[in-house]
Amino acid sequence: MEKYLCCADMGATNIKIGLYSFNGKQISLANSIVFDNKPVYVYPSLYWNFFSLYDAVITGLQTFSVHKKPCSLGIDSWGATFGFLNAKGQLAEPLFHYRDLRTKDILSYMENIYSKKNVFYKTGCQPARTYSLPQLVSIAQAKESILHSASEILFLPDLVSYFLCGIKTTELSFAGTTALLDIKNNTWSKTVLNKFKIPQSLFTKIVNAGTIKGTLLPAVAEHYNLAGSIPIVSVCSHDTASAVTSVPGFDEKSIYISFGTNINMGVETDIPCVSDEAFNFGL
Template sequence: MKKETHVLAFDLGASSGRAMVGTLDKSVPEAAVLRLAEVHRFPNEPVQAGPHLYWDILRLLHELKQGFRKAAEGRAIESFGIDTWGVDYGLLGEDGELLGNPYHYRDARTDHTVEKVHAIIGKNELFQATGLQPLTFNTLMQLHAAVEQNSVALREAKELLFIPDLLLYLLTGVKQSEYTIASTSQLLKAGTQEWDKELLAKLGIPADILPPVVMSGQTVGELTEAIREELKLPPIRAVAVPEHDTGAAVVSVPVDTDEEVAYLISGTWSLFGTELAEPLLDPRVLPLGFSNEGGMGGTARTLKNIMGLWLIQECKRSWDQAGENHSFADLVVLADKAPAFRSFINPDDLLFLPPGGMPERIQEYCRRTGQPVPQSIGEITRTIYESLALQYRLVLERLEHLGGIRYPRLHMMGGGIQNKLLCQMTASAIGREVWAGPVEASSLGNVAAQLIALGEVADIREARSLIKRSYPVDTYEPQEQEAWEAAYRRFLDATEQSLIPEE
């Protein structure tokens, strides 16, 4: 029996990407461990071209090739998988060529599309059909905008591939739609692997461009001969991992029991939710802001998107452009020194969705809501972190209201948990324990799915036990409960939110 198995996970977020080698070490068979090594990191920056915002998909392909080269140095790579953000896609023509760079989900062409869709299909009807919130960037909205704008590319398209499937196609020639990434689109029937062709027909969206849906955890192809020759690589199998980064991250929740858990995946977006056997389509779900996306094994991830660390990323970008350069670690220190609980924002206010001018947007929000206007970098940063922690509490309470249970703790995962101040604020805001870890949740879930496909790990439960053993969590206990309770009441007032929102 071989003692080590190496697989390659590509984990692409909305601002950067990594190539990570996962190594299953079975030197001690009864205590196998999983190691993760970053071999390549690269920026993923959108490109503004005229009035539109695009992804530079060919640059991403180039970076994946560099990841293959580096990963293969001194080790035999058995397989690879790709996970990315959701909803965005590329279109292929009749000859299989890409018909243009994919649009970025923050592109303005979908402005007011939600209202136009609801004029054709009612809000409640759309939710019952798809299980997803009607968000402006959903694939459904993007495609309807393309129909409305008489898109030449959409008229000529023969196939639509979501970003991870598009990259997989460029490397393997395989055309597919993996379930977790497809489930972010609002094009599937809720809780199924079937495209909702009746819904698409009502909106004038061609259903014949959508490829077959495949479930994660299986081998689907291998690198093309041309790619192998270019990179001087042997055959490497391609695995359909949970291709939505959140779906991959949920695979790595470090539990080895069947307990129901609440998780928060902290990155550019904060994804807050739980994993269920079936989608939650209760009429209360829609006004509370939750969606139902697919998970590995056909589970439902009932979750809510929260604007997340996009707020601080955009602030840092503005400050850097102004010559006020601070690392993210510096910003945490400045926030920790700033006065507590002065001002709050609703992180999900659409004011904060577009890029650019984020510090000024936050100041404008506070001014508009009659609060003290944060001035210094530390004050603005603290406003963001406290508001995120308090928004997490509100979303947790809403999730518990829907499910009728109280979660004993919150599992925080993803790159955002390296911010210890935010983790502590979250524990204090929700008034219960936070287990933080693993940081590389999406990459570990990606690796775990590959190991399951290769037969090295039996199932998701064994994978989670392996991850828990390999990557112990950090624990944060609530502090200053009276102060945080008072802050929560002020936060709800300032942001005009409540446990049960008004229709």
């Protein structure tokens, strides 16, 4: 008996919602919908339209559920973007675009506190200003109250998932892109957070891809006329990680090059490569 899987792939310029059939041996695309993802400039800042992204996922579920009930939903997205929740579990402020100019001069400020090389050896990342860490440092530098008034921070795929199933977690592959993850033990780096005065209490439990977060909230299912038993699954929620995971025959002798709004490349290793040579090559 075929099963149907719903996937939301949120890219920086568009979002693709796909319905895939699985017959026990092969996964095939059954249907797909594409929506534009346009940033919104409200002087003086640039934002993502989170509500449009959320609505696209809902629209996809509604469209596909007319004929085939999806047995699960997984969501991935581009990196860097996050949102804050208040004590009531509501979105505390709009989601800033990673190219917003609040981070324009932040890297030199960071270098004087904890060098790029130190961050690399702790997290495996060499953050550009668009990364999650520089965005959070810019908030801390400006002494914005949100860092202390917010209850949690969720990164985009898990933020959308939270408003579908009510569960607050962070998937490992996305955490690994933030420059906030201690790569030795796969936990949030106390060193990095403390150096830049970012409260550790904001960050949620890290889970592996394949974890079932929960099912669609009854209130969401009722409002949008959807089946309430659809499981929401943590997939490799960073889009590049999902893409590389799906490549047939990818092994330790392979290299990937990913072209999007950003370009990155990598290999598969048992442990992260954090050497002087890797740092000097910008890897």
